[in-house]
Amino acid sequence: MKCLLDSCSRYARRFAVVCLLLVGMPLQAGSAEFDSGESRFTILANGLEIPYRVFALFLLPGENLELRAGIRLELEADAGLARETTSGWNWLAPAQVGHYPIVLRHGRQSMRLEIFVMRPASDIEDEWLGDYRIGEYARKPFKGLATYRPPRGFIEVSPEMRRLQVSPHFTLGQFLCKQASGWPKYLVLRPELLIKLEQLLALVNRKGIRTDSFVVMSGFRTPWYNRSIGNRTTSSRHLYGGAADIYIDVAPKDGVMDDLNGDGRLDKGDANYLYDIVNEGWKGKARWAALTGGLASYRATAAHGPFVHIDARGYRARWGR
Numbered sequence: 001m002k003c004l005l006d007s008c009s010r011y012a013r014r015f016a017v018v019c020l021l022l023v024g025m026p027l028q029a030g031s032a033e034f035d036s037g038e039s040r041f042t043i044l045a046n047g048l049e050i051p052y053r054v055f056a057l058f059l060l061p062g063e064n065l066e067l068r069a070g071i072r073l074e075l076e077a078d079a080g081l082a083r084e085t086t087s088g089w090n091w092l093a094p095a096q097v098g099h100y101p102i103v104l105r106h107g108r109q110s111m112r113l114e115i116f117v118m119r120p121a122s123d124i125e126d127e128w129l130g131d132y133r134i135g136e137y138a139r140k141p142f143k144g145l146a147t148y149r150p151p152r153g154f155i156e157v158s159p160e161m162r163r164l165q166v167s168p169h170f171t172l173g174q175f176l177c178k179q180a181s182g183w184p185k186y187l188v189l190r191p192e193l194l195i196k197l198e199q200l201l202a203l204v205n206r207k208g209i210r211t212d213s214f215v216v217m218s219g220f221r222t223p224w225y226n227r228s229i230g231n232r233t234t235s236s237r238h239l240y241g242g243a244a245d246i247y248i249d250v251a252p253k254d255g256v257m258d259d260l261n262g263d264g265r266l267d268k269g270d271a272n273y274l275y276d277i278v279n280e281g282w283k284g285k286a287r288w289a290a291l292t293g294g295l296a297s298y299r300a301t302a303a304h305g306p307f308v309h310i311d312a313r314g315y316r317a318r319w320g321r
């Protein structure tokens with residue numbers, strides 16, 4: 001019996017040690033260096049360079065995804081039709097709307113692509129996609145630019161899909177429109193915006209602001225919602241899934257921007273501080289010329305704290321500073 005008790009207490013001690021180690025892990029992770037989430041290899045996905053270990057792409061039913069890499073990759077997918085080519089893979093998306101992960105491997109390195117087969121825009125009837133009100137897009141693209149064409153499709157989002165990662169530090173749910181509705185909800189999100197947000201997150205961490213994500217105060221907005229909150233413009237990048245209004249909320253984590261410039265006040269000076277980091281840091285980034293876009297600083301109102309607007313519209317725009 002004693003032997004049994006001894007052995008039990010030995011196991012209990014070991015269990016306690018394991019628990020202490022596990023409890024200690026999040027603390028270590030929280031104070032650890034920023035991990036950019038960049039992968040050891042990059043791919044071209046339908047022409048867009050992806051340098052991350054996890055990343056989302058958005059296709060129409062049956063659309064082809066061309067994956068190119070300078071190295072030989074293995075591809076794992078439970079659905080769709082994969083065919084190896086001389087430069088990588090072609091993967092034909094399933095006809096069914098939904099979420100389909102693909103894993104690419106090179107030796108021990110891997111990249112997970114979260115593929116979303118979207119509901120085609122042609123399914124919209126009188127401004128509605130199912131029970132979700134989209135509203136109406138401008139027929140003529142703003143300045144004739146391709147980035148302002150009405151979306152080809154919409155990501156169908158169920159409640160459990162909100163936590164899915166769309167890039168190393170952002171989730172699908174962060175970009176949902178705030179309009180009141182049941183489920184599923186629909187969303188437009190441009191991968192160019194995700195890459196830009198990841199690059200800026202790495203930049204602010206290099207500048208000494210330690211944060212694992214931005215708070216996305218406003219990501220996608222349907223044209224209907226945008227009008228309902230009093231915005232007259234039909235060319236907002238939010239309508240095209242290409243913009244995010246962001247702030248940093250780490251210390252204290254209280255739902256509003258932190259005192260980034262350390263002057264003891266929480267005001268537009270902190271949005272300006274973030275604006276200046278982005279504005280300076282973005283200069284000379286030839287690699288991401290395609291992600292050029294808007295940057296703006298906003299003061300607090302009764303409805304929200306100070307924030308910064310980011311978009312990847314394809315040409316440079318600055319305001320509010």
Ligand SMILES: [Ca+2]
Pocket residue numbers: 248249250251252253254255256257258259
């Ligand atoms: Ca805060």
Ligand SMILES: [Ca+2]
Pocket residue numbers: 258259260261262263264265266267269270
């Ligand atoms: Ca301040």
